[in-house]
Amino acid sequence: MNYKKFIYSVLFKLFTIFLLILLGLILLFILIKTIPGSSDIKYISTAFSLERQQELQNIYGSDNSPILVQLFKWMKNTVNFDFGHSTQSGLPVKQIILSSFLPTILLSFLAVTWGLLIGFPFALVSATNPGSKRDKFITLLMVLSYSLPAYWIGLFFLQFFSYKLNIFPSSQLFDIPGIYPSLFSKFTSVLYHLFLPSLALGLSFAAYFYKYLKTKLIDILDSEYILAAKARGLSAKTIILSHIIPNLILPVLSLFSTITPLFFSGAVTIEYIFSIPGIGRTMINAAVARDIPLIIGGATISFIAIMLINTFYDILLVIFNPKIKTEWINETNNK
Amino acid sequence: MKQIINEIWQNRNFKLGLILLLLVIIFSAILPNILPGDPNFQNMEKCYTKPTSQHICGTDNLGRDIFLRLIHGSGLSLKISLTTSLFSVLIGLTIGFISGSSPKSIDYILMRMTDLFFGFPKYFLFILVLGFGEFSLLKLIIVLSIFSWMETAKMVRSETHYINSSLFVKSAICQGLSKSNLFFIHYLPNLAGILISSYTLQVSTIILVESGISFIGLGVQSPNISLGTILNQARYFPYDNYTLIIFSGLFILLNVSTFHFLGDGLKATTNKEKFQK
Numbered sequence: 001m002n003y004k005k006f007i008y009s010v011l012f013k014l015f016t017i018f019l020l021i022l023l024g025l026i027l028l029f030i031l032i033k034t035i036p037g038s039s040d041i042k043y044i045s046t047a048f049s050l051e052r053q054q055e056l057q058n059i060y061g062s063d064n065s066p067i068l069v070q071l072f073k074w075m076k077n078t079v080n081f082d083f084g085h086s087t088q089s090g091l092p093v094k095q096i097i098l099s100s101f102l103p104t105i106l107l108s109f110l111a112v113t114w115g116l117l118i119g120f121p122f123a124l125v126s127a128t129n130p131g132s133k134r135d136k137f138i139t140l141l142m143v144l145s146y147s148l149p150a151y152w153i154g155l156f157f158l159q160f161f162s163y164k165l166n167i168f169p170s171s172q173l174f175d176i177p178g179i180y181p182s183l184f185s186k187f188t189s190v191l192y193h194l195f196l197p198s199l200a201l202g203l204s205f206a207a208y209f210y211k212y213l214k215t216k217l218i219d220i221l222d223s224e225y226i227l228a229a230k231a232r233g234l235s236a237k238t239i240i241l242s243h244i245i246p247n248l249i250l251p252v253l254s255l256f257s258t259i260t261p262l263f264f265s266g267a268v269t270i271e272y273i274f275s276i277p278g279i280g281r282t283m284i285n286a287a288v289a290r291d292i293p294l295i296i297g298g299a300t301i302s303f304i305a306i307m308l309i310n311t312f313y314d315i316l317l318v319i320f321n322p323k324i325k326t327e328w329i330n331e332t333n334n335k
Numbered sequence: 336m337k338q339i340i341n342e343i344w345q346n347r348n349f350k351l352g353l354i355l356l357l358l359v360i361i362f363s364a365i366l367p368n369i370l371p372g373d374p375n376f377q378n379m380e381k382c383y384t385k386p387t388s389q390h391i392c393g394t395d396n397l398g399r400d401i402f403l404r405l406i407h408g409s410g411l412s413l414k415i416s417l418t419t420s421l422f423s424v425l426i427g428l429t430i431g432f433i434s435g436s437s438p439k440s441i442d443y444i445l446m447r448m449t450d451l452f453f454g455f456p457k458y459f460l461f462i463l464v465l466g467f468g469e470f471s472l473l474k475l476i477i478v479l480s481i482f483s484w485m486e487t488a489k490m491v492r493s494e495t496h497y498i499n500s501s502l503f504v505k506s507a508i509c510q511g512l513s514k515s516n517l518f519f520i521h522y523l524p525n526l527a528g529i530l531i532s533s534y535t536l537q538v539s540t541i542i543l544v545e546s547g548i549s550f551i552g553l554g555v556q557s558p559n560i561s562l563g564t565i566l567n568q569a570r571y572f573p574y575d576n577y578t579l580i581i582f583s584g585l586f587i588l589l590n591v592s593t594f595h596f597l598g599d600g601l602k603a604t605t606n607k608e609k610f611q612k
Contacts, residue, residue: 143595295459
């Protein structure tokens with residue numbers, strides 16, 4: 001393999017990602033400028049001394065410099081991860097956003113796990129006997145799970161499992177006293193609290209995964225190496241473990257790269273129902289309180305994170321699949 | 336052409352979708368205009384009633400008739416999603432076609448733009464745009480369509496590449512057909528299948544997204560009703576009253592699955608029929 005060319009193409013990829021992030025930031029800036037009004041009136045009273053008014057204006061107030069200067073300033077602040085202070089709590093935006101990322105990422109991770117646990121076996125059954133009664137039943141079930149939004153499932157779970165049966169907590173991540181003897185019990189409490197929300201979200205992911213994995217599985221099952229494996233008399237278990245699953249790694253990886261945005265903003269409704277202190281709930285509260293810096297910071301940080309994670313996936317894909325490597329090199333040479 | 340219609344007609348998903356579509360039309364287009372009564376009429380003496388002969392689906396926390404609210408709400412939800420999908424398919428067609436028929440550098444730039452839009456955290460931008468200023472349906476529709484054209488664009492692009500390499504386009508170019516004629520005579524009819532199927536599939540996703548946004552309280556505002564705003568009230572219901580959850584779930588299920596089945600059926604047949612002529 002031609003390593004020099006490959007490294008060149010990776011650099012080219014990184015450069016385009018950099019340009020894309022820059023472009024995205026400009027688009028975000030335009031969006032931000034369309035927000036009417038500003039939040040400074042709420043905090044700056046004429047009863048303050050002039051110095052104090054000026055100080056508050058610098059922290060919370062809107063900027064009156066020319067638009068290009070503002071854009072440049074905003075870029076500079078974004079590079080420094082400085083989005084100002086929240087107008088609700090006065091804390092730095094960076095701190096609020098970063099601390100609310102953890103619950104969301106944990107929730108989405110659990111939901112994706114549920115989605116794969118439900119979607120993959122169903123896809124396997126459907127793909128191995130297409131057209132059978134079982135396949136039709138599963139397809140119907142998956143249309144159901146696709147058509148019902150996650151928050152509907154969440155509301156139903158909430159009403160049935162936590163209000164009626166009272167076996168799962170209905171909100172937050174910790175019990176009310178919030179005192180745990182060890183880190184482990186704290187962690188299990190979080191998992192216990194996240195059980196219903198992640199299952200609700202996972203059920204809506206499952207339909208998506210099922211559809212995607214089914215088509216990929218049918219492709220794989222049609223291929224000649226599976227036929228050869230069957231002809232050699234390998235058991236179904238061996239075929240699944242050593243022929244089907246390794247070939248599924250790539251599609252699953254590219255599936256993950258399409259759902260990274262969901263990792264950050266897909267759980268908004270679920271967080272809203274279950275009062276999970278994640279990024280989605282923070283953003284909704286910020287919108288209600290007109291906390292503009294917080295919303296801007298949240299959107300920007302998650303946008304940059306999504307782009308970086310997708311780049312990481314791309315590079316991971318190349319490591320797993322040499323075919324894409326040549327594609328990249330060709331792409332770069334064409335420019 | 337006749338053969339294609341026959342083929343579509345024989346698809347079971349499509350037939351099921353058509354039957355469901357009839358139900359959707361009855362429930363969300365005809366009934367709201369026929370049935371008397373104001374969906375926002377409150378009767379505080381009759382909160383949380385279970386289904387009776389007077390209120391088929393019971394009443395909600397403010398004593399409003401749930402059935403009336405649901406048919407009006409699903410009507411508005413459908414209006415929003417039908418127009419939004421139209422816009423998003425048009426944007427997708429424009430970008431996908433330009434990208435598919437342009438030199439590689441422009442294609443590359445447009446495709447990276449598409450990736451960029453894929454990468455935006457959609458819900459946060461909805462919050463950013465819809466959370467401030469006055470709410471209007473037009474704003475909601477524009478925002479929704481700006482962030483939902485990407486899949487159509489990718490499909491149109493690959494289809495355009497496919498058509499580019501076909502003989503009839505090459506011979507048409509040799510005969511000196513102008514670019515606009517080429518588009519309307521050769522590309523558009525061949526792209527139509529993809530456009531229609533992605534339109535119907537898009538409708539079902541937009542219903543879900545729109546009701547999600549309205550559920551959070553950022554989408555449709557009262558006195559307008561959408562499926563999401565109705566469902567929002569379910570959070571206030573007592574634990575043994577499932578009426579609102581069940582019935583609004585059924586309505587969302589009906590609306591989404593109808594367009595899902597229709598789109599699936601159309602997609603299956605258009606993919607099979609591709610370039611048999």
